[in-house]
Structures are given as C-alpha cells and as structure tokens.
Amino acid sequence: MYLPSEFDVTRLKERASQFAGQIERNKKGLLSDDQLRPLRLQNGLYIQRHAPMLRIAIAYGMLNSARLRALAAVGRKYDRGYGHFTTRQNMQFNWIEVDDAPRALADLAEVGLHGIQTSGNCLRNITSDALAGIAPDEILDPRPYCELLRQWSTFHPELAFLPRKFKVALTGTPEDRALVQIHDLAFEVVETQPKAVFRVRVGGGLGRTPILGPVLRERLDWQDLVTYTHAVMRVYNELGRRDNLFKARIKILVRSVGVDHFRELVEQEWETLRDGVHRLPEAELERIKASFVDPDWSLGKPLEHEPEFGELEKHRWQRWLKHNRLPHRHPGFAAILVPVKHKDRAPGDVTSDEMDALADLADEFSQGFLRVTHTQNLLLPAVREHDLPELYQRLAALKLSEPVGGLIGDLVACPGGDFCALANARSLPIAREIAERFESIDRQESLGPLDLRISGCMNSCGHHHVGHIGVLGVDKDGAAFYQLLLGGHSGHGAPAALGTIVGKAFAEDEIADAIEAVLDAYVEHREPGETFREAVTRLGKDFFAAAANAVRRDTPRQLAASTRIEANT
Numbered sequence: 001m002y003l004p005s006e007f008d009v010t011r012l013k014e015r016a017s018q019f020a021g022q023i024e025r026n027k028k029g030l031l032s033d034d035q036l037r038p039l040r041l042q043n044g045l046y047i048q049r050h051a052p053m054l055r056i057a058i059a060y061g062m063l064n065s066a067r068l069r070a071l072a073a074v075g076r077k078y079d080r081g082y083g084h085f086t087t088r089q090n091m092q093f094n095w096i097e098v099d100d101a102p103r104a105l106a107d108l109a110e111v112g113l114h115g116i117q118t119s120g121n122c123l124r125n126i127t128s129d130a131l132a133g134i135a136p137d138e139i140l141d142p143r144p145y146c147e148l149l150r151q152w153s154t155f156h157p158e159l160a161f162l163p164r165k166f167k168v169a170l171t172g173t174p175e176d177r178a179l180v181q182i183h184d185l186a187f188e189v190v191e192t193q194p195k196a197v198f199r200v201r202v203g204g205g206l207g208r209t210p211i212l213g214p215v216l217r218e219r220l221d222w223q224d225l226v227t228y229t230h231a232v233m234r235v236y237n238e239l240g241r242r243d244n245l246f247k248a249r250i251k252i253l254v255r256s257v258g259v260d261h262f263r264e265l266v267e268q269e270w271e272t273l274r275d276g277v278h279r280l281p282e283a284e285l286e287r288i289k290a291s292f293v294d295p296d297w298s299l300g301k302p303l304e305h306e307p308e309f310g311e312l313e314k315h316r317w318q319r320w321l322k323h324n325r326l327p328h329r330h331p332g333f334a335a336i337l338v339p340v341k342h343k344d345r346a347p348g349d350v351t352s353d354e355m356d357a358l359a360d361l362a363d364e365f366s367q368g369f370l371r372v373t374h375t376q377n378l379l380l381p382a383v384r385e386h387d388l389p390e391l392y393q394r395l396a397a398l399k400l401s402e403p404v405g406g407l408i409g410d411l412v413a414c415p416g417g418d419f420c421a422l423a424n425a426r427s428l429p430i431a432r433e434i435a436e437r438f439e440s441i442d443r444q445e446s447l448g449p450l451d452l453r454i455s456g457c458m459n460s461c462g463h464h465h466v467g468h469i470g471v472l473g474v475d476k477d478g479a480a481f482y483q484l485l486l487g488g489h490s491g492h493g494a495p496a497a498l499g500t501i502v503g504k505a506f507a508e509d510e511i512a513d514a515i516e517a518v519l520d521a522y523v524e525h526r527e528p529g530e531t532f533r534e535a536v537t538r539l540g541k542d543f544f545a546a547a548a549n550a551v552r553r554d555t556p557r558q559l560a561a562s563t564r565i566e567a568n569t
Helices: 006-027 033-041 065-078 098-109 143-153 222-239 250-257 259-271 282-290 311-324 352-365 385-397 428-437 441-447 511-525 532-539 541-549
Strands: 045-047 052-057 062-064 082-085 090-093 168-171 185-191 197-202 215-221 333-338 349-351 369-372 378-384 452-455 469-476 479-486 500-507
Touching: 006 033, 006 098, 033 045, 052 098, 062 065, 065 082, 065 090, 065 098, 065 352, 065 369, 082 352, 143 168, 143 222, 143 282, 185 215, 185 222, 197 222, 215 222, 215 259, 222 250, 222 259, 250 259, 311 333, 311 385, 333 385, 349 352, 352 369, 352 378, 352 385, 378 385, 428 452, 428 511, 441 511, 469 500, 469 511, 479 511, 479 541, 500 511, 500 541, 511 532, 511 541, 532 541
Parallel strands: 168 185, 452 469
Antiparallel strands: 045 052, 052 090, 062 369, 082 090, 082 349, 185 197, 197 215, 333 378, 369 378, 469 479, 479 500
16 A cells, blocks of 8 residues: 655645634634535535534555554544445544544544545545455556556646546456446556556446446556546536536536547547656656555465364354455465444444454454455455464454355445435435345345445435445435335446336335345246346346335235336336
C-alpha cells in the first residue's frame, strides 16, 4: 500500500484546520449554510436524516493496522463506538457532530486518512480490486496507477465542481472484481509488454438509469492515464447538464450524444493535452512504486497438516476455508475474508473494539495489512497458510468467522432510511429479516453462490442492479414498498449484467416472503449443479415472478409458474 509522506500528512492537517475555521465562521454568521455546504462536502461531511455523517476515503481499499486503529479511535471518541464500511471501500461515521468533524479529520491525518473525494460533485475516491497485487489471475498490479490518478486528482480545481459526482475504477485482471462497468470512467489492463496498456470504459453507472459502460478506447498507454482522464473530464465539465440533477451524470451525456461522438470530442480535447506536462514519465511511476510497502512474500509457509479439531469444529473449519479463504498468487500465503455481517446489525457495521481486535490480528497474522472489499467486508491479504488454524480460532472467538463468503449471508445493503436523507425506504430491517431467515449455514450452502443486494433508493448505494437478487426501496404515497430484481451480475466470474424488475412492488411485510418463495422455487426446480443465476436464465424471470407473487397478502399462496406477471418498468 502507499505510505503517505510527511508532505501528505502536513497537507491533510492543514486541510482539517482550514475546515475547522470554516465551521467556526459559519457559527459566527460570517459564512452562510449555503456557502458552507460545498466546503463541508469537500471534506466528506453530510447532514443526514438524524445526524451529520462523515465519510472517510480508503484509497482503492488499502488499510493497515495503524489506520484501522485510527478509525476505531474516531468511532469511539466522536461517534457511537462503531463505523460502517461502504460498497465503495470507504468508511462512514453516522453520528458525528459537526464541530467534531475537523477534530476527527485532524486525528486521521496522522495516518494519511481524510474525507477528500468522498462526497460532492468531484472525482470520487478511486476504487479497485480488493485482491489487487495478490490475485493469481492478475496481469498487472493496478494500485500504483490508482495512486497516480489519486495524486493528480485530489486537489485539482477542474475536478472539484463537476456537474455531478464522478466515480473511477481500475482493475488489473481479466475477471472484473472492481465493478468497472458500473463506473463513470474505468480502466482495464489488456497487456503489460512492452508496456502497460488499458482499455477505457465511460458512462457506466446504476441509479435511476442503470447502464453498463461502453468501451471508449480499446488501447491507452499507461503514460496517458492522466491526460486522457483530463480530456474526458473537460468534455464532461463543458457539456454535462447542470440544470437537472437527474440528467447530470456522464452516462446521460454519453447516451444523449452517442458514444462515437463523445469519443470524437474526447480525442479532440486530448490532442491539446496528450504531449503536455502531465504525460507520465517512467520516473513518476517509479517514484510512486517506491512509496509503496507490501508484505514480505518470502515468509510464506504452507499448512503442513490438518489441525487437531474435534469433529464439529473440524466441520466448521473446513467450511471457513471453503468460503472465506480466497486465491493467492504467493506460495505459502492465503487471503482471508473477514465478514462483518451479523443478523443483529447493518451489513458493513463494525465496532471500534472489533476494529482494534482486527488490527491486532493483522499485526500478528498479516504483517499489519488489511483491505476493504466492495461487499462491505475486511480482508487479511497476507496470512501464512501455516497460521490459518490459529487465525480461525481467534476470529471465531470474536464471532467474525462466519463462513458466508459468496453466500446469501454475505448480503450487501446501504444504510437506507434509518440514516440517509435521500432514501425512500428502510434497507436494514429487510436485511435483518433475510439474515435471520437464512441464518443456517446448511441452508445457505444448499442455495449455492448467491449475491443479494439491497438499496433504499434509486441512488443504488447497495448496487441492487448487479445482485443475483436485487431489492430496491420505493415510496408509494408515503408508504415504503420494495421492487424485486432478478438476473443481475457484478462481473465476478461471469459477464456483468443488470437485473430487471419482476412483478409489482411488494409491501414491507411481503418482500422477505417473496425472496424466500423465489429461492424455494429455485431449489425445487433446479437441475443438478445449477446455480441460482443459471436457473433464472433457464426458467425465465416470469417463473420466479409468479413464485414471488404468490406471497402477496391478497393472493392465494400457491406457485403459478405459468402465470404472466406484468413487469413494473
């Protein structure tokens, strides 16, 4: 991961002090609330439904034990003793006071953390694959290139007042674990010799108009990452809608003018930039790489024999290995998923005590390194296989060893109406009810790979469009209802796809029943070895819509697979 320099830390401390002064002037009436708003957003501070919320950037998901302890301390000192990991590899503190936000940012600056690029109409925190640098299928480690873009964009004045928020992702593998097709701008490595070359996508996104980003350029040399990004941003800054919030994202601009014409505009703008001072020299890449520190991969040690567990514990251990151990390119090492999913609290919530305990485990078992995933979990990226039995037992003692990786128990959900002022419906009670119904690991395993995602509004922070099962909260005459989507896929293991709504929206007391009915129908009618997503493709969405519709309070509870259900568009 990138280690912040003394210059980085000093700059972040200055920014926190500047923000404290802005808040003080606002309290004295020298700065209006409207004038303060863009300034606080530039520092990650929102005013939410019940309290202010501070969002902290975790650049491309990289953490270490010192940073995690700093986050734990902020949660304990300024919040209610916990934080929330988001689907964009950030952390949110949902109960912080406005006056405490600059103090929290000053504390976090000591370890190189900040709230810049986490909110407002700017180029947001850059994201990547949580397995970057350790994935066996990786062509190129994307993290130094993420850092090049991060350092260029963080304080760039042209990128601070865009028509709308702008999200960027990079990946270095053929398989998409960085959700690149649902980003405003994304870079995919296509080759590394004689130099790194990226494919460029633009205009992806979810929200009110979900779109998978089309290819803007098939080949872009790595030296042109900054200049080409700058060209895209200039075209967007000039032509993006500023008069209509719902039409301001770049995906709407690309769709309205057409990707071919948009490409022409970008290429024209790029001609004025591509040979300028921001074309990246090899020395700049080497400077960035020299600021990275990674685990010592020479210390790998294989697991030489099975641990001497009792039968029950042995079964739990084997399940943990099956679902929470991820592939690793370095011999003798394993990457371990640490799900922070509990049926009695929001997905992604982790207490300060748990953060401290996980920081200790990272020091002891992962050379101090951790990562944040897009599924609101933590990852220990450098665990020696020899140490896996002891790590498993330590995680089990913390109740953080549930073997739910890739199963329905690892569901994703945004904070929804319990916290977010934009939400139309509550996400967390639905997530809690589903987690309780499918608490049994036996039942979860019987369903096989299953990605369930919940959003409380059309902003899609829960990424409901790309879940195998998606749930979207909507408002109908002041009451919360939930639309059910099927057929989505994030791109992990198969091409990305957008789910579509089946049937009419369900009431709050019906949606969990509908999901359970859909999964019961899948279990009853699946073919040997068939996954849920494969069954949806084979049987059709109307079949599962009929199963879901049978749970409605005014409808007989029976499966009517032949019944055609009108899709809510």
